[in-house]
Amino acid sequence: MDPHKVERSKGRYEKVKHLGEGQFANVYLAKDTINNDLVAIKKIKLGSVTEVRDGVNRTALREIKLLQEIKHDNIICLRDVIGHKKNIQLVMDFMExxxxxxxxxxxxxxxxxxxxxxxxxxxxxxxxxxxxxxxxxxxxxxxxxxxxxxxxxxxxxxxxxxxxxxxxxxxxxxxxxxxxxxxxxxxxxxxxxxxxxxxxxxxxxxxxxxxxxxxxxxxxxxxxxxxxxxxxxxxxxxxxxxxxxxxxxxxxxxxxxxxxxxxxxxxxxxxxxxxxxxxxxxxxxxxxxxxxxxxxxxxxxxxxxxxIPLPEKAHENPLMKVSKQRRKNNISDDGTVRRRLEFN
Missing domain, CATH: 1.10.510.10 (Transferase(Phosphotransferase) domain 1)
Incomplete structure (x- = not known):
């Protein structure tokens, strides 16, 4: 993995909120500060020593390899991969x-x-x-x-x-x-x-x-x-x-x-x-x-x-919702209070 690309990617994504947690990963909603797109970031949890190769869960490696080789309108797009010695994060399309x-x-x-x-x-x-x-x-x-x-x-x-x-x-x-x-x-x-x-x-x-x-x-x-x-x-x-x-x-x-x-x-x-x-x-x-x-x-x-009819929440702008919650809690909306996604 190109270390220069990793460093550039570290500050690129602005964390908005935690979306959910699975057995092997946490998923966050984030904003791509370069093009203002909303993205989902899947933070891979490392398994036991026997499940890890080069610091990355084998399942994650397979998923990354496959997604990097395929491109189709009806398949989730892997936009970016951000590596760290303790974890790896996959940047994907945000789907409501x-x-x-x-x-x-x-x-x-x-x-x-x-x-x-x-x-x-x-x-x-x-x-x-x-x-x-x-x-x-x-x-x-x-x-x-x-x-x-x-x-x-x-x-x-x-x-x-x-x-x-x-x-x-x-x-x-x-x-x-x-x-x-x-x-x-x-x-x-x-x-x-x-x-x-x-x-x-x-x-x-x-x-x-x-x-x-x-x-x-x-x-x-x-x-x-x-x-x-x-x-x-x-x-x-x-x-x-x-x-x-x-x-x-x-x-x-x-x-x-x-x-x-x-x-x-x-x-x-x-x-x-x-x-x-x-x-x-x-x-x-x-x-x-x-x-x-x-x-x-x-x-x-x-x-x-x-x-196609969708649940009402799928039509809500998640950034607007977070912004309203911040104002409700008397938190400023300017860049000083926004947290960058941590890669460690």
Whole structure:
């Protein structure tokens, strides 16, 4: 990393407020003092000695490497990387909210054109990733950010990997359980972009139902919930199923007709959902097949980005909100009271 660039970057970003804390990082809202853009800064927490290489968490290194090599309108942009001997900070686009909050906001009415737009943006980003041989491996509503203009961006590449080598083995312990495909529960270690497509199917279902479709409490419970709705997979449809190391025979379930589950969905949308929920990963739709499906060619068409309804807070100017709070607390708004982001 260029030490001169690091020194320049240190004073560039003006901390506005703390946005949240995860298992491995703190996230801050900041202002880029050069172009006045709002940015999100992800401050990576270092793990144990065995998890750290050259002072940086391996997961963070993978995320940085991937994000530096990809560029797409529907994928979060890594604007800057600021290193220090004790931490590393990723400067990214600031996005006002995420799809999980949109789904959970009871005041929001999601119409079919809104859902079609969101699904379209997610699939465009995912098609780009898969065309560059990248698996995301953790697609879910709160990893789909959306800004005040309705632009959706895939984020959180901590579990992402390059794929394509026929003999490459991967861990099956990826993807949040509610969005994980059956083959991973059965211990599959050689897989492709089809695992992300299953997650997309779960996201589409959640947009329609406004609640997760398969909210399992354990691995076995998750499979039980999947089979209850989709039916038990048949050997003639998925012949390699029994060869997976964790395969166990399940109680036969007939499943439920999807038009009974998604009562507002058109036939074209039902066909798309079915294509994402094919048990055999080799027959599951690809991102390109999803985008070429009749669903995106039929009415009602996708709305424009800025027509997607968002939670009220997503339309608030965070700088104005902070400024009002400062005045309420009798704190000056001039530069003397603003704190630069500390890089130590």
């Amino acid at each position: 909210t995420d799809i999980e909050k949109v789904i959970q906001e009871k005041k929001i009415i999601l119409m079919l054109p809104h859902i079609k737009n969101i699904v379209l943006q997610v699939l465009l980003g995912l098609e780009y990733l898969h065309s560059n041989w990248i698996l995301h491996r953790d697609l879910k509503p709160n990893n789909l950010l959306i800004n005040s203009n309705g632009r959706v961006k895939i984020t959180d590449f901590g579990l992402a990997r390059y794929y394509g080598s026929p003999n490459k083995q991967y861990t099956c312990q990826v993807i949040t359980i509610w969005y994980r495909p059956p083959e991973l529960f059965y211990g599959a270690s050689n897989y492709s972009g089809s695992i992300d497509i299953w997650s997309v199917g779960c996201i589409i279902a959640e947009l329609l139902l406004r609640t997760p479709i398969f909210p399992g409490k354990s691995d076995l419970d998750q499979l039980s919930k999947i089979f209850h709705i989709l039916g038990t997979p048949k050997l003639e449809d998925w012949p390699l199923m029994t060869e997976l190391p964790g395969y166990c025979e399940a109680k036969p379930e007939p499943g439920i007709e999807l038009n009974q589950v998604f009562t507002a969905a058109s036939n074209d949308l039902l066909e798309l959902i079915k294509g994402t929920f094919v048990f055999n990963p080799l027959k599951r739709f690809t991102a390109t097949q999803c985008l070429e499906s009749n669903y995106f060619k039929s009415e009602p068409y996708a709305c424009s980005d800025n027509e």
